[in-house]
Amino acid sequence: MWHSARRRTQIPPADDGVSVGSAIAHDSAAGQIRGSAQYIDDMPEAANLVHVAPGYATGAAKGRITRLDLDAVRAAPGVVAVLTSTDIPGKNDCSPSFGGDPIFADGRVEFHGQVVFAVAARTREQARKAARLAKIDVEAETPAVTVEDGLASGETVLPDYQFLRGDPARAKDGAANVVSGSLRVGGQEHFYLEGQVAMALPGEGGEIHVYSSTQHPSEVQHLVANMLGKPEAEIVCECRRMGGGFGGKESQASQWGCIAALAASVTGRAAKLRLDRDDDMIMTGKRHDVRVDYTYAHDDKGRLAAVVVEFNMRCGYSADLSLGVCDRTMFHTDNAYYYPNVRIHSRRVKTDTVSNTAFRGFGGPQGMVFAERMMDEIAIRLGIDPLDVRKRNFYGRGRDVTPFGMKVADNIAPRLIRELEKTSDYRQRRKAVKAFNRQNRFLKKGLALTPVKFGIAFTLKHLNQAGALVHVYTDGSVQVNHGGTEMGQGLHTKVAQVVAEEFGIDFDRVKITATTTDKVPNTTPTAASSGSDLNGMAAKRAAEIIRNRMAEVAARLHQATTSDVGFAGNMVRVGEREIPFAELARTCFLERVSLSSTGYFATPKITWDRETTSGQPFLYFAYGAACSEVTIDTLTGEMRVDRVDVLHDVGKSLNPAIDIGQIEGGFVQGMGWLTTEDLVYDASGRLATHAPSTYKIPTASDVPEDFRVTLWDSKGNREPTIYRSKAVGEPPIMLAISVFSAITDAVASLRPGRVPKLDAPATPEAIARAVRSMREA
Amino acid sequence: MARGSIKFLYRGGVVELSNVGPNDTLLDWLRLDRGACGTKEGCAEGDCGACTVAIGTLRDSALAYEPVNSCIQLLGMIDGKELITVEDLSADDARLHPVQDAMLRHHGSQCGFCTPGIVMSLFTLYHGETSPDRGVVNDYLAGNLCRCTGYRPIVDAARDACSGAPNDRFSAGMAATVDTLAGLVDGEDVLIGDEASFFAAPATIEALAELCARHPDATLVSGATDVGLWITKQLRVLPKIIHLGRVAGLSDIRETDNGVHIGAGTTYAQAEPALSRIDPDLGELLRRIGAKQVRAAGTVGGNIANGSPIGDTPPALIALGAELHLRRGATARTMPLEEFFIDYGRQDRGPGEFVTGVDVPHLGPGEVFRCYKISKRFDQDISALLGAFKFTIEDGRVADARIAFGGMAATPKRAARAEAAIIGGKLSNERDWAAALAALGEDFRPIDDVRASAGYRLQTARALLEKVLHEAGGEASAATRVVGVRTGERGHVA
Ligand code: FES
Numbered sequence A: 001m002w003h004s005a006r007r008r009t010q011i012p013p014a015d016d017g018v019s020v021g022s023a024i025a026h027d028s029a030a031g032q033i034r035g036s037a038q039y040i041d042d043m044p045e046a047a048n049l050v051h052v053a054p055g056y057a058t059g060a061a062k063g064r065i066t067r068l069d070l071d072a073v074r075a076a077p078g079v080v081a082v083l084t085s086t087d088i089p090g091k092n093d094c095s096p097s098f099g100g101d102p103i104f105a106d107g108r109v110e111f112h113g114q115v116v117f118a119v120a121a122r123t124r125e126q127a128r129k130a131a132r133l134a135k136i137d138v139e140a141e142t143p144a145v146t147v148e149d150g151l152a153s154g155e156t157v158l159p160d161y162q163f164l165r166g167d168p169a170r171a172k173d174g175a176a177n178v179v180s181g182s183l184r185v186g187g188q189e190h191f192y193l194e195g196q197v198a199m200a201l202p203g204e205g206g207e208i209h210v211y212s213s214t215q216h217p218s219e220v221q222h223l224v225a226n227m228l229g230k231p232e233a234e235i236v237c238e239c240r241r242m243g244g245g246f247g248g249k250e251s252q253a254s255q256w257g258c259i260a261a262l263a264a265s266v267t268g269r270a271a272k273l274r275l276d277r278d279d280d281m282i283m284t285g286k287r288h289d290v291r292v293d294y295t296y297a298h299d300d301k302g303r304l305a306a307v308v309v310e311f312n313m314r315c316g317y318s319a320d321l322s323l324g325v326c327d328r329t330m331f332h333t334d335n336a337y338y339y340p341n342v343r344i345h346s347r348r349v350k351t352d353t354v355s356n357t358a359f360r361g362f363g364g365p366q367g368m369v370f371a372e373r374m375m376d377e378i379a380i381r382l383g384i385d386p387l388d389v390r391k392r393n394f395y396g397r398g399r400d401v402t403p404f405g406m407k408v409a410d411n412i413a414p415r416l417i418r419e420l421e422k423t424s425d426y427r428q429r430r431k432a433v434k435a436f437n438r439q440n441r442f443l444k445k446g447l448a449l450t451p452v453k454f455g456i457a458f459t460l461k462h463l464n465q466a467g468a469l470v471h472v473y474t475d476g477s478v479q480v481n482h483g484g485t486e487m488g489q490g491l492h493t494k495v496a497q498v499v500a501e502e503f504g505i506d507f508d509r510v511k512i513t514a515t516t517t518d519k520v521p522n523t524t525p526t527a528a529s530s531g532s533d534l535n536g537m538a539a540k541r542a543a544e545i546i547r548n549r550m551a552e553v554a555a556r557l558h559q560a561t562t563s564d565v566g567f568a569g570n571m572v573r574v575g576e577r578e579i580p581f582a583e584l585a586r587t588c589f590l591e592r593v594s595l596s597s598t599g600y601f602a603t604p605k606i607t608w609d610r611e612t613t614s615g616q617p618f619l620y621f622a623y624g625a626a627c628s629e630v631t632i633d634t635l636t637g638e639m640r641v642d643r644v645d646v647l648h649d650v651g652k653s654l655n656p657a658i659d660i661g662q663i664e665g666g667f668v669q670g671m672g673w674l675t676t677e678d679l680v681y682d683a684s685g686r687l688a689t690h691a692p693s694t695y696k697i698p699t700a701s702d703v704p705e706d707f708r709v710t711l712w713d714s715k716g717n718r719e720p721t722i723y724r725s726k727a728v729g730e731p732p733i734m735l736a737i738s739v740f741s742a743i744t745d746a747v748a749s750l751r752p753g754r755v756p757k758l759d760a761p762a763t764p765e766a767i768a769r770a771v772r773s774m775r776e777a
Numbered sequence B: 001m002a003r004g005s006i007k008f009l010y011r012g013g014v015v016e017l018s019n020v021g022p023n024d025t026l027l028d029w030l031r032l033d034r035g036a037c038g039t040k041e042g043c044a045e046g047d048c049g050a051c052t053v054a055i056g057t058l059r060d061s062a063l064a065y066e067p068v069n070s071c072i073q074l075l076g077m078i079d080g081k082e083l084i085t086v087e088d089l090s091a092d093d094a095r096l097h098p099v100q101d102a103m104l105r106h107h108g109s110q111c112g113f114c115t116p117g118i119v120m121s122l123f124t125l126y127h128g129e130t131s132p133d134r135g136v137v138n139d140y141l142a143g144n145l146c147r148c149t150g151y152r153p154i155v156d157a158a159r160d161a162c163s164g165a166p167n168d169r170f171s172a173g174m175a176a177t178v179d180t181l182a183g184l185v186d187g188e189d190v191l192i193g194d195e196a197s198f199f200a201a202p203a204t205i206e207a208l209a210e211l212c213a214r215h216p217d218a219t220l221v222s223g224a225t226d227v228g229l230w231i232t233k234q235l236r237v238l239p240k241i242i243h244l245g246r247v248a249g250l251s252d253i254r255e256t257d258n259g260v261h262i263g264a265g266t267t268y269a270q271a272e273p274a275l276s277r278i279d280p281d282l283g284e285l286l287r288r289i290g291a292k293q294v295r296a297a298g299t300v301g302g303n304i305a306n307g308s309p310i311g312d313t314p315p316a317l318i319a320l321g322a323e324l325h326l327r328r329g330a331t332a333r334t335m336p337l338e339e340f341f342i343d344y345g346r347q348d349r350g351p352g353e354f355v356t357g358v359d360v361p362h363l364g365p366g367e368v369f370r371c372y373k374i375s376k377r378f379d380q381d382i383s384a385l386l387g388a389f390k391f392t393i394e395d396g397r398v399a400d401a402r403i404a405f406g407g408m409a410a411t412p413k414r415a416a417r418a419e420a421a422i423i424g425g426k427l428s429n430e431r432d433w434a435a436a437l438a439a440l441g442e443d444f445r446p447i448d449d450v451r452a453s454a455g456y457r458l459q460t461a462r463a464l465l466e467k468v469l470h471e472a473g474g475e476a477s478a479a480t481r482v483v484g485v486r487t488g489e490r491g492h493v494a
């Protein structure tokens, strides 16, 4: 190495008395570390609780069900009830969008693993064993499994969509270099460590309380109500925490909540459904895999003149969230680059496989992988350093409008890249990589520095809203509740920090409680990285309302004006006097002033109109960049990541420890997606990699010891977001594209000028194939 | 008289259980029977580590803490041991255990679902190593998947917590724990259940032989790292379980005239030092079998007896010329290891017969050994293919060759044609290798599966043969490998 391995990730210590901006530990950390933090499966069970297991047609992926014989299931030991579509009094659908996601397959099987029935039994083992006794005959049809199969059948789950600017065809004709190609990018299993789980408790009068590991409690509530034909007011959905979500519990937690609720409703007993890991992987959707077909044109300096690209996204059997996912691929096809003439076309390919769904980045990463591949290709063909090609194509003055018409007003990518280029010692290391590759016959190194620009907001406008509920109690302790859910990302901690800051009290005086639809109703999913932006703001407003009321009381009692009142250090200052916060809370109660308030926030400036392809879909962009160095073994295709430097923009950080955790975790998750995580379906449409024994997410040793993560020294978000912070949940995933580009670079070193045929994930086999492609005539 | 119960140390007291089903798992006992829900289930197949607990075992009057995946550990297997779970680490609510404290300070948990398992792996690290380097920490974490953190804060926590000698209530109470566990050693056979369904853990090889002869239909279990999945995933009912872990003498490791004898019940973890001494590549191979949790439970004997075409030790041991020992009743026999593997799912083992151990010879003068495991992920993965090579080098030529592969055929198998073709070949002349490289295509007709395509397997088998020839010819492994650089070799240009 040219640098001794050295870890530089530094997290500033938490400041006493300051809440926002300090590295306060995750609010559940102590409980998680002791094993006392409760997940749904850890909750005490009602005495007569039934365990529910789903069943499916093991032998078929597609076709009409000709026989559904559940007699043996019913007769199995411990079985209390067997549920099918006929048990559903209301709507048999748990789609988050356009319908078409039956809770129980009704008449037809549409993918291998689709739930046909469920069995409730006294123990989970009994339920699982019983579920395997079903006899389901299906008039099997040949399933469309791959993108190619889907394209051949011509079926889509949603209409095509397109962004067009300028005249790419004409621009191509005039260009010095025109290149066509195709790239495949694989899907990704979420592999949240806690599998899908829900527990439903029947209440009086048919009410149901559902505990669900979901990113979207309101949707579970809504779907359970629809399924049971009940008003939403009779259903409550609650989630204290998830053991990971990553998008996999945005829409696809609902089915399990629904089935648990149905079991509770039918049996009158508490019912719990926790999916076995293999079932979870078979029955729930993943990141969309895609075949990207493209043609682009550029001059001899590598500057793009035109880009024409078609994304064939494998959506699976239903629409689910594919509209938003596929749109976001298009929104990030530019990454940080200006395409003067451009046509971006998206086809939402239907296949007879599980419905692909949200996954951290929500389609964006697929678009960006293409952009970075294009940069690498141009650089390789022209023999220019890929970083220089990237720089030449950055957005800049007069080149600042995206393919969807939004002006890039906050472009810090060029500055951020310059900084990382320096701190990562890019140019020196480029020389060293070249020297290494000259001296080594079997091992080759690659280096890449790639940017990320990620748009923040739900592109579906109405989702950009949030509510919160704050109570101050007479002892000065504070309880906060909001519509966002906690899946490990530290949202609850950040929101509690915001509330503590507003009241000028210590963080540990603020208690954050489970997300539940009876406290904050009609919420939107915790997704699109917008959890803190939305809920932090809503909680801030609720706190402000209460604080203003408290200030008025203080001012009135001490003959001051509210502008003389300040909240800090657990004290309230009124002119010269200081009174403890708790004392003022008590006084407010005695003065009959409410210490409770809701808060509401709707993101401004979102004007996107999908029909006309116009308006602004994002409030702002989050930026980052990563520089990765890898070594490949050209004999076997094995690869090792040697060093990673990250510089990432979170605006003014609400909590640097949490933000760095999101960046590092996101990077490693993205690296897994592009390297070891390989989803394999067999020709009959079965997922062959349905367990961690065959599906490999990164382990500790895949992460380089030399992993340097730095937060961009930001003056704050230009937009007045919560304390001028920026969203951080999703963007870091895409920093890992630098690893994929570095692998491309390493392979490319074998033969200057030739572009390696490398698809993602870059498994040893894929790398070996790319190496071979370099040696072919 | 056999004992109709198991006894183990848990939360400061000896727990005696007489109601132990043959298929009961330790995780279910914790979560369902004891309501101890700190230990999580992430996969129920020994691949994620969320269910990791620490097991204290008394060996030669020393107590060692090892991590174990409780999801596939049969409850009966912990007889005579100490069981520690995440809830047990700190004595009171006010204080955290040093590894917990470090995890908190370094922000080592996000969603927290992997955390209890990680804490327990770090607990065993805390008791196993002082000032571990990154590689050692990685090794202790390899069996614990975390989808949230990217591991960096966990590694920092590990290195922070483990910078000194252990100083917790377990080290303070070590002597008492050793006494208690010593008191549980009674030399009695364990038999819970009846003739139709039982969990048995015989104490002597004679009792084992007798039991196997009486119940040839019983399932023999060493570490349950495979059998556990038959229960949790295939939902099979295995009415008769004979556990080998308590059989005296079955876990012996001893030097023989020309090598080392590894008893069938020796765990990978126990065998690792002895096998590493034969060759560092063998040590590295052991390190890459499963992860700590799997290696603390799984055995070399089990890996062989199981007969899987992708077991990691058989090809290496075959290349080394290992011999296998079996026994039925009072009859013992010995065979070259490769002869044990007849066909897919078929081994040369009669009903009631069991593996007692394997003899692995040392390398002689002029002998070179190399083995390489190829998998999608370096740690805790199953081989796509595994190549093992032993060459005798004389005057720069290959005078003798033993080449064995896993993942290339229905059994671990020698490459007879390639062996023949390379003999006589000059290490410095790459043209001399061509026939052997081509011959691999006749030796093997690999298949496509989720781990690799047939084409990649064959191509890589050839690449590995090339690699070993380069290395035997003097190329430093630092210049030929991205992982598993041989210890003792100097680094290279980088
Ligand atoms: S639950 Fe995953 S290893 Fe045990």
Ligand code: FES
Binding pocket: A193, A243, A244, A488, B108, B109, B110, B111, B112, B113, B114, B115, B145, B146, B147, B148, B149
């Ligand atoms: S903290 Fe979520 S899996 Fe590790």
